[in-house]
Amino acid sequence: MSSTKPAAALAAAALLGLAACGGGGTPHEAATEFAPDTEAEITFTWWGNDERADWMNQALDLFNQEYPNVEVVRNFNAWGDYWTARNTEAAGQALPDVLMMDAGYLGEYADKGLFLDLGAYQGGLLDTGGYADTLLASGTVNDQLVGVPMGYNAWSMMYNKDLLDELGVPYPAADMTLDELEAYVLQVNQAGAAQDPPVYGASDYTGSFPGFIYARMQEGEDVFTDDGGPAFDEGDVQDYLDSAAELRDAGDFYPVERTVALDPLGGFLGGEAALWFNFSTTVAQAMSDIGTENIGMVQAPTADGTHVLADHPSMLLSVAANTDQPDASAVLVDFLANSPEVKAIFGASLGAPPTDEGRAAVDQSASDAVDFGYLEAIDGEITESYPLLPSGYGSIEAKWGELHEQLLYGDIDTGQFTQELFSEMDMLLG
Amino acid sequence: MADTTTARGPVRARRRGRARANGAGYAFLSPWLIGFLGLTAGPMIASLYLSFTDYNLFSPPVFTGLENYQRLLTDTNFLQAAKVTALYVVFGTPIKLAAALAVAMLLHSARRGQGFYRSAYYLPSLIGGSVSIAIVWKAMFIDEGIVAQIGAVFGGPDAAAGGWVGDPGRTLPMLILLTVWQFGAPMVIFLAGLKQVPLEMYEAAEVDGAGPVRRFWSITVPLLSPVLFFNLLLETIHAFQIFNSAFIISNGSGGPAQSTLFYTLYLYFRGFRDFQMGYASAMAWVLVVVVGLISLLLFRSSKSWVHYSGDDK
Numbered sequence: 001m002s003s004t005k006p007a008a009a010l011a012a013a014a015l016l017g018l019a020a021c022g023g024g025g026t027p028h029e030a031a032t033e034f035a036p037d038t039e040a041e042i043t044f045t046w047w048g049n050d051e052r053a054d055w056m057n058q059a060l061d062l063f064n065q066e067y068p069n070v071e072v073v074r075n076f077n078a079w080g081d082y083w084t085a086r087n088t089e090a091a092g093q094a095l096p097d098v099l100m101m102d103a104g105y106l107g108e109y110a111d112k113g114l115f116l117d118l119g120a121y122q123g124g125l126l127d128t129g130g131y132a133d134t135l136l137a138s139g140t141v142n143d144q145l146v147g148v149p150m151g152y153n154a155w156s157m158m159y160n161k162d163l164l165d166e167l168g169v170p171y172p173a174a175d176m177t178l179d180e181l182e183a184y185v186l187q188v189n190q191a192g193a194a195q196d197p198p199v200y201g202a203s204d205y206t207g208s209f210p211g212f213i214y215a216r217m218q219e220g221e222d223v224f225t226d227d228g229g230p231a232f233d234e235g236d237v238q239d240y241l242d243s244a245a246e247l248r249d250a251g252d253f254y255p256v257e258r259t260v261a262l263d264p265l266g267g268f269l270g271g272e273a274a275l276w277f278n279f280s281t282t283v284a285q286a287m288s289d290i291g292t293e294n295i296g297m298v299q300a301p302t303a304d305g306t307h308v309l310a311d312h313p314s315m316l317l318s319v320a321a322n323t324d325q326p327d328a329s330a331v332l333v334d335f336l337a338n339s340p341e342v343k344a345i346f347g348a349s350l351g352a353p354p355t356d357e358g359r360a361a362v363d364q365s366a367s368d369a370v371d372f373g374y375l376e377a378i379d380g381e382i383t384e385s386y387p388l389l390p391s392g393y394g395s396i397e398a399k400w401g402e403l404h405e406q407l408l409y410g411d412i413d414t415g416q417f418t419q420e421l422f423s424e425m426d427m428l429l430g
Numbered sequence: 431m432a433d434t435t436t437a438r439g440p441v442r443a444r445r446r447g448r449a450r451a452n453g454a455g456y457a458f459l460s461p462w463l464i465g466f467l468g469l470t471a472g473p474m475i476a477s478l479y480l481s482f483t484d485y486n487l488f489s490p491p492v493f494t495g496l497e498n499y500q501r502l503l504t505d506t507n508f509l510q511a512a513k514v515t516a517l518y519v520v521f522g523t524p525i526k527l528a529a530a531l532a533v534a535m536l537l538h539s540a541r542r543g544q545g546f547y548r549s550a551y552y553l554p555s556l557i558g559g560s561v562s563i564a565i566v567w568k569a570m571f572i573d574e575g576i577v578a579q580i581g582a583v584f585g586g587p588d589a590a591a592g593g594w595v596g597d598p599g600r601t602l603p604m605l606i607l608l609t610v611w612q613f614g615a616p617m618v619i620f621l622a623g624l625k626q627v628p629l630e631m632y633e634a635a636e637v638d639g640a641g642p643v644r645r646f647w648s649i650t651v652p653l654l655s656p657v658l659f660f661n662l663l664l665e666t667i668h669a670f671q672i673f674n675s676a677f678i679i680s681n682g683s684g685g686p687a688q689s690t691l692f693y694t695l696y697l698y699f700r701g702f703r704d705f706q707m708g709y710a711s712a713m714a715w716v717l718v719v720v721v722g723l724i725s726l727l728l729f730r731s732s733k734s735w736v737h738y739s740g741d742d743k
Contacts, residue, residue: 084702087487112488230725257596260686261572395704402683409687422508427501428704 030120031327040067040328043096044230047082059342063335071330086314090114095320097329101147103138103313107228108391113304117144122328127338130355138386147316148337151351153281154309154382155214156374157301161294163199163274167191174276174298174377175305181205182247188274189252200254206244207404209344209397211277211300215240217310217384218302228390229429234418239409241414248408256408265289280374281314281351293366297374299381310384314351321415327424348372388419392428399424461721481711491708498712509715510688512697514602518692519669522606527661530613534620535650548621555614564678567608571595595679598689608675616661623657624650656743665730670721673698693717 019021048054053076059275060072075096077085083105089095095114109115122128122145128136131149139147159172169191185201192199205211216223247253254267267273269289276286276301286295299307317336319329336342340361343353348368352375353359362368403420406412412420432603456463481498483491502508537547557563570577578593594600617684627650635645651658673694676684683693684699693713 083705084487087705091488110490255596256686258573259596261593261596263681263683394702398703402685402688405683405685406687411598411687427706 030124030330032127033125034067034327034331036067037069038067038328040325041071041073042098042323042325042328042332043073043075044098044332045075045077045082045086045096046100047077047079047407049078050363052076055345055349058345059078059336059339062339062341062345063332066335067095067328067331070332072332093322095321097325098317098319098332101314101316101318103386104389104392104394104397106139106147106316106318107141107388107393109318110144110146111228111391114321115144115146116326116329118148118319118330119145119335121334125327125330128335130338130357132311132354132382134356134382134385135313138311138313138388139316143390145319147313148311148333149351149354150315150317150337151281151346151348152311152354152375153279153314153315153351153371154311154375154378155210155300156280156283156297157197157299158268158276158278158283158286159296159298160268160271160274160290160292161296162290162292162422163271164188164190165200165294167195167274169274171296172298172300176298176301177305177359178243178301178303180305181301185247185275186252192274197258197272200267200273201252202277203246203254203259204244204256204404204408205275205277205300206241207401207408208277209400210279212237212400213387214300215302217308220308223387224390228392230422230425234422237418237421238414241417245414253408256405260405279312279314280371281348283370284349284365287367295367295370298371299378307378307381309378310386311354311382312386319370390429391421392425395428396421396425399428440491477711477714480708481715483708484706485708485711486705487707488705494708495541498709499716501709502712502716507688507691507696509690511684511693514689514691515670515672515693517602518606518609518672519666522609523665525606525670526610526613526665527616527658529610530616530661531620531654531658534617534624537617537621538624548618552614552618555612555630561674561678564608564675567604567675568595568679571600571604598685598687601679601686601689604678605672605675609669609672616665619657620654623654627653628731652737653739654739659728659732659736663725666724666728667721670694670717 044060046052048056056074056076060074063072064070076082086095086099086105090109090112101109102287118126126148128145128148135149135152136145139145139149157172157176161171164171167188169184169188172181176184188199188201193200213223216232216236221236244253254273258270258272259266262270268276269286271290280297283295283297287293299309317333319326319333323329338355338358340357343358343361344363347362347365348371352368352372353362359372362372364372399421403412403417407414407417480491482493482495484494484497485491503597533551537544537551540547554563569575572578573593573596575593580593581594594604631649631653632645635649640648671694672692676690677698678690678696680686680690680695684695694717697710697713700706700713
C-alpha cells in the first residue's frame with residue numbers, strides 16, 4: 001500500500017502537468033494601443049550567425065528605447081539546429097512569443113494552429129500599409145496573416161560582368177528567351193574555351209526547385225495544391241528537365257565534377273561561369289565570393305521573353321499562438337518590420353525592406369544597389385505571390401538537388417529522376 | 431517463542447547490514463546508473479517504440495506497425511547507404527588493421543626512437559575524426575590539392591575536373607584512405623600484444639630453420655590472435671559508425687552522386703532534415719541488429735582462430 005501512494009501521487013502530478021500543457025488560453029481581444037511604459041516580458045528567437053545577432057541586439061536596444069519596460073529575452077541558433085529546437089517546442093506548445101520563420105516552414109506551422117492571426121492587429125498595433133499585397137499574401141495561410149516578411153527578393157539571373165568583358169561577350173538582355181539563353185551559353189563556352197580553367201556559360205539551370213517553380217509560374221500553373229500535394233505530374237518535371245537536355249548531353253554546362261569539388265562555390269561563385277540563377281538577395285554573396293562588384297542582374301529567361309514574377313519573402317516574423325503577451329509581441333513585430341532605423345542596421349541582409357520608407361533608410365552597398373535596382377525594374381512584372389510551400393518542402397528541394405547531381409553524373413536519367421522525386425514526395429508531402 | 435526471536439535477531443541485523451551495504455553501493459553507482467537509464471537505456475527503448483510509428487517531432491507519434499521496416503526494403507537510398515557502408519567496412523577495416531600490424535611490427539623491432547615514432551603514428555588517430563582533418567583531407571584531394579596533382583601525373587583523374595572529390599568512383603577510396611591513416615589506436619594495442627610474445631619462441635623457431643614469413647604465420651599471428659580479434663571487433667563496429675568525415679567531405683550531402691551516403695549520414699538526413707524520426711529510429715535499430723549479428727559472427731568464428739594462452743587448442 002505504502003508503495004502505491006507515491007506512484008499515484010506521481011501519476012496525478014503528471015496528469016496535472018499534461019493538462020496544463022494542453023490548456024489553451026482564453027481568446028484575446030487585439031489591443032489597438034500599447035502605452036510605451038507598458039511592462040511585459042517576451043521571448044524572441046531567430047536563426048543566423050554572430051553578425052546577425054549583433055545587429056539584432058542593436059535593433060532590440062532601439063526597441064527598448066521606445067518601450068523601456070518590455071523585456072525581450074533573446075535566443076538564436078544556426079539554421080539547422082533552429083528547426084530541431086522549434087519543432088520540439090512546437091510539440092510542447094512552448095514556442096517563443098515571437099520567432100523568425102522561413103517560407104518553407106510557415107505553412108506547416110500555421111496548419112497546426114501554432115500561430116496567432118496578426119490580421120487582428122493590422123491597422124492597429126501592426127502597420128502593413130507600405131507592404132505589397134502579393135508579399136503579404138505569402139505570409140497568409142488559411143486567410144490568417146501568420147507571418148510578416150522582414151524583407152523580400154525575387155528570382156533572377158545574375159551575370160559576371162568582369163568575365164564577360166574579358167571574353168568580349170555582350171551582357172545578357174532582360175527579355176531573353178530560353179532559345180536565346182541556349183545560344184548565349186554556347187557563345188560564352190566558345191569564347192571561354194581557351195581560358196585556363198575554361199570559362200562556361202552556366203551550370204545546368206534545371207538543377208534547383210525554385211527554378212522549376214519559376215517555370216510553372218510562367219505557364220500560369222500552380223506548384224502545390226491547397227492540401228500541400230504537388231500540383232504537377234511526372235510529365236511536367238520530365239519536360240522541364242528535358243528542356244536543357246541538348247546542352248546537358250553535349251557537355252555544354254559547367255562540369256558537375258568541378259561543381260562538386262568547388263562546393264559550396266560552384267561555377268559562378270568560383271568565377272568560372274558567367275550566369276547564375278538565384279534569388280536577388282544572393283547577389284551580396286556572389287560579390288563577396290567572386291571578389292567583384294561587377295555583377296549584373298536581369299530576369300531569368302522564359303519561353304517567350306515575358307515574365308511573371310513573384311515577391312519571395314526572405315524572412316518572416318510570426319507570433320506563437322501560445323503567447324501570453326500577444327500585444328507586446330505584435331508591437332515588436334511592427335517595430336522590426338517597419339522601423340527605418342532597424343532597416344538601416346540590417347541593410348538588405350534580410351532581403352530588401354518591403355516598404356519604400358524602409359528601402360530609403362538603407363545606406364546602399366554595391367550589392368544592395370543591384371538588388372534594389374532589379375526589384376524596382378521588375379516592379380510591374382511582380383503579379384503573383386510566391387506559392388505557399390507545404391510542410392516537407394525543404395526536404396523536397398534538397399532531394400531535387402541530390403537527384404539532379406546523379407542525373408549530371410549519368411547515374412540516372414530524367415525518367416528515374418521524376419520517379420524518385422515523386423516517391424519521395426509521396427512520403428514527405430503525404 | 432523466545433528461541434525464534436533470538437534466532438531472528440542476528441539474521442535481521444545481518445540483512446540490515448547487507449541492505450545498508452547494498453544501498454551504499456547503489457548510491458555510489460547512481461551517477462552512472464541515472465546516466466545509463468536516462469541517457470542510454472531510456473532513449474533506446476523510446477526509439478524502439480518510435481521505430482513502429484510515424485513521428486515527425488511535431489505531432490504525437492502514430493503507430494504504424496512494421497511500415498517503417500517494410501519501407502526500408504524498397505528505399506533505394508537505404509540500399510545505397512547499406513552498400514556504401516558495407517564496402518567501407520569490408521575494405522577499410524582489414525586494410526587499416528594490416529597497416530596497424532605492419533607498423534607495429536616495424537616499431538617493435540626498432541631499437542631507437544620507438545617512443546617517438548609510436549607517438550607520431552598514434553597522433554592521426556587522435557585527431558583523425560576531427561572536423562579540421564576532414565577539411566584538410568578534402569583540400570589534399572581536390573583539384574589543386576597535392577594528391578590530386580600528383581595523382582593526375584600517374585594516370586589519376588584530371589585535377590582540373592575536380593580531382594578525387596568530384597569523382598564518385600574515388601570518394602569512397604579517399605575516405606578509406608582517411609580511416610587507414612588513423613591506424614594509431616589498433617597499432618598501439620598490437621604493439622602491446624607483440625611485447626607479450628616470448629622471444630624464446632622466435633629463437634627456437636629460427637634454430638629450427640623457420641624464415642621470417644613462417645615465423646610470422648606460425649608464431650606472431652597465433653599468439654597475437656586475441657589482440658587481433660579485439661582490434662577487428664572494435665574497428666568493425668567503429669567503421670559502421672563513420673559520419674564526421676563523410677559529412678564534411680561531401681558538404682553534408684552524401685555526394686557526389688550518393689557515393690558517400692553512409693548509413694549514419696542517411697539516418698541523420700531522415701531524422702534531422704526530413705524529421706522522419708520514426709523511420710530514422712527503424713534505421714537505427716536495423717543498424718544495431720546488424721552490428722550485433724556481425725559481432726556475434728566474429729565471436730563464433732573466433733573459437734576457430736583465436737588462441738588464448740593456456741588454451742589447449
